[in-house]
Amino acid sequence: MRQDLTVQQMSEDDDRSPPLDLRCGAAPSINRARNCSGEAVSGSGSSTSSSIPASVPVTVTEYQSQYPDQVLEIVLENVLQFLTSRRDRNAASLVCKSWWRAEALTRSELFIGNCYAVSPDRARGRFRRVRSVVLKGKPRFADFNLMPPDWGAHFGPWVCVLANAYPWLEKVYLKRMSITDDDLALLAESFSGFKELTLVCCEGFGTCGLAFIASKCRQLRVLDLIETEVTDDEVDWISLFPEGETCLESLIFDCVDCAINFEALEKLVARSPFLRKLRLNRHVSIRQLYRLMVRAPQLTHLGTGKYGPSEVAQRQGDTEPDYIAAFAACKSLVCLSGFREITPDYLSAIYPVCANLTSLNFSYATITADQLKPVICNCHKLQIFWVGVPCVIDYQCFEEIWVLKLILAVIMQALDSICDEGLQAVAATCKELRELRVFPMNAQEDVEGPVSEVGLQAISEGCRKLQSILYFCQRMTNAAVIAMSSNCLELEVFRLCIMGRHRPDHATGEPMDEGFGAIVRNCRKLTRLAVSGLLTDRAFGYIGKYGKLIRTLSVAFAGDSDMGLKYVLEGCPKLQKLEIRDSPFGDAALRSGLHHYYNMRFLWMSSCRLTRQGCQEIAQAMPRLVVEVIRSDDEEETDNYVETLYMYRSLEGPRHDAPKFVTILR
Amino acid sequence: MAFERDLNLEATELRLGLPGTQESRSNKRSLPDMNIVDDQGHRSGSSRVISNASDATKSEEETTPPSKTQVVGWPPIRSYRKNSLQAKKSEAEASGIYVKVSMDGAPYLRKIHLNIYNDYPELLKALEDMFKFKVGEYSESEGYNGSEFVPTYEDKDGDWMLVGDVPWEMFITSCKRLRVMKGSEARGLGCAV
Secondary structure, eight states, X not given: OHHHHHHHHHTOOSTTOOOOOOOTTOOOXXXXXBOTTSOBOOSSOOOOOTTSOTTOOOOOSOOOOOOOOHHXXXXXXXXXXXXXXXXXXHHHHTSOHHHHHHHHHHOOXXXXXXXXXXXXXXXXXXXXXXXXXXXXXXXXXXXXXXXXXXXXXXXXXXXXXXXXXXXXXOEEEEESOBOOHHXXXXXXXXXXXXXXXXXXXXXXXXXXXXHHHHHHOTTOOEEXXXXXXXXXXXXXXXXXXXXXXXXXXXEEOTTOOSOOOHHHHHHHHHTOTTOOEEEOOTTSOHHHHHHHHHHOTTOSEEEOSBOSOOSSOOOTTOOOOOHHHHHHHOTTOOEEEOOBTOOGGGGGGGHHHHTTOSEEEETTOOOOHHHHHHHHTTOTTOOEEEEEEOOOOOOGGGXXXXXXXXXXXXXXXXXXXXXXXXXXXXXXHOTTOOEEEEEESSOOSSSOOSOOHHHHHHHHHHOTTOOEEEEEESOOOHHHHHHHHHHOTTOSEEEEEESSTTOOOTTTOOOSHHHHXXXXXXXXXXXXXXXXXXXXXXXXXXXXXXXXXXXXXXEESOOSSHHHHHHHHHHOTTOOEEEEESOOOBHHHHHTTTTTGGGSSEEEEESSBXXXXXXXXXXXXXXXXXXXXXXXXXXXXXSSBOSEEEEEEOSSOSOSOOOTTEXXXX | OOOOSSSOHHHHOOOSSXXXXXXXXXXXOOOTTSOOOOTTTSOOTTOOEEOTTTTTTTSOXXXXXXXXXEETTOSOOOHHHHHHHHXXXXXXXXXXXXXXXXETTOXXXXXEEGGGOXXXXXXXXXXXXXXXXXXXXEETTTEXXXXXXXXXXXXXXXXXXXXXXXXXXXXXXXXXXXXXXXXXXXXXXXXXX
């Protein structure tokens, strides 16, 4: 029972999660369990005081009571149907055993933030009527090749259990999971009413798997593949959707980098009257896009394919389609993306929709500020904007040819202002902007990038409602970051990536401590932070002191000593996900988080100063923590230092599918 | 400042040293405002640093200036995003079915996907439309007759052949690039112009 209670406590992942005290040797706590009629029933004493927080863990193994009042339980179940937020449900389930049971019966959306924290059987055992499952697998740093392939996060074991347990399952959302074609086949066959499949940052399957989904899921409404790797099995999956009218509302496959049968796609769109979201891959040309758009003017979200003419010249006599009219006909369009391999001449076609756009993703479009400005200046309602900025070639190679170096330095100055200029245009027009992401097109460290502190300053002054920012740059100043901290008080997510490692404030030469300090101090709603640049322990002191709501923190190449990590682990009570790389934090710092690790989803530390011994101590102190030491090769570590530590709370103990390069410490 | 992938920037890049040699560069930096990255400063025994491009398979980063040791996974851009921007280039290199088409006298190179054509007449028509010219009549013995433009291609062995000489299937697997020759040059390939 204690275990069952902690399942749900462990599936929480935010500020309402009560602190758990599961350290070995802690005195058993009072059991608050009571039945609905108000009588306290327990074997180990009771308390009627409501001042005891709901977080008290249950340690009593036997629960003795009369079976609760049937009517009240039925009423409760009906009431709980209306609770949709999982955090609310978690809280409700802690009231008493009866509420726990009712909640378990009525929870239809299952969220599992770490697929190894709980086993499929355990989840199935508690929740009987699930219609929707969210599963997350690998930690985020796996996206950047910091984790060897085949680490785990297999969907297979889950889909087997889900297939048996929940025949009425409708929705599956997977993030960073490893999925095979067979898994998708099983999924397609097992759930007759299956409606929505969303795969984000997944891999392991191909168009074969998609074929199963398309052909067998007759009620499919949503098939969204986002930044997922799909191998080309040369299967024409698009043709396999059922004949006749479909239920499709969303079809997102821009990441599926395989040629598709366009005729089949066109027919599919024509027979999908409910289609609202369509994101094409780069194998669809602009002419083909036109044909789709005229068939689906009701679209709200459109991702263009290749935004330019195909390689082959058109037959003589073919006139260019009226792209402007096609866009103008899409009166409901609010979200535009794609624009791969863009021919900027065609950009003017989107002018008719700009005024309605709330979301625009240009991050794959190589365009200049001058090409961007006429688009942006019409986007008054824009709330989400993603853009990529091209970086110029590295002129390091010219260092001996000083004349050229000089010329290029001048050009670079000009370019800086050009791209910051694009952001200035955004700042001037997009007053409703909530989310901004600025990516580098050419992600190298040494290159002089065309956005800098000027762009950030402009955005901070113009877009006061900004809630989320991801900003890659080559150089930054504390002043610009401080400006953002005082102008954008709604910030919840602040991710600044100064691509040159250990780069100080380029105007003053100081560390970037004060800038990030101002962010945590002034932005009272901040829940997610990523830091970069030259940072001392002082920065972490600020984070620990002021970052009381921070749930996710990403650190790279920062800090001086163990104190840095200590400040964070001791100071940030809401911390859930902590990912650190290449920072000088060692065993002592790791020990300082013992009081908190059960409240976290995971801790990742790679290329730090942890020893195997130090990690072992943690593993021994905390039996409910899985402590994985990951090597990059099969070879033994040459140093005493651990290359990668990945640890997470779990009810299941060490997993059985760990590959050779993972050692689980006990 | 559109990113011109078609321009072979690598070929035109200025380097020190003989063409074809891999340059070994030092880590020295002459610009004072670029900070000296000091990986030695914090003694992390297992800092995952790879040198030059030799471990390129580990890191998804594309060709990078070899003057600096590269760090795995930095900057933190998903390989999906990096690859998407490289997709066009790598497909051309990997599959080999994109071929460059040039015409003597025309300023721009084009690229076409050979597989979308089913036979020579389709291909020739496409070329004619692309470059606004007309080929002559083809005959096995005489080559192209009646026009000063002659379509030729370079095959896997590096030989320049007349388009149409070999069966279509053989052609699409062996063709590396196409060139529409003009005038006198074409005669060498057996054309009766």
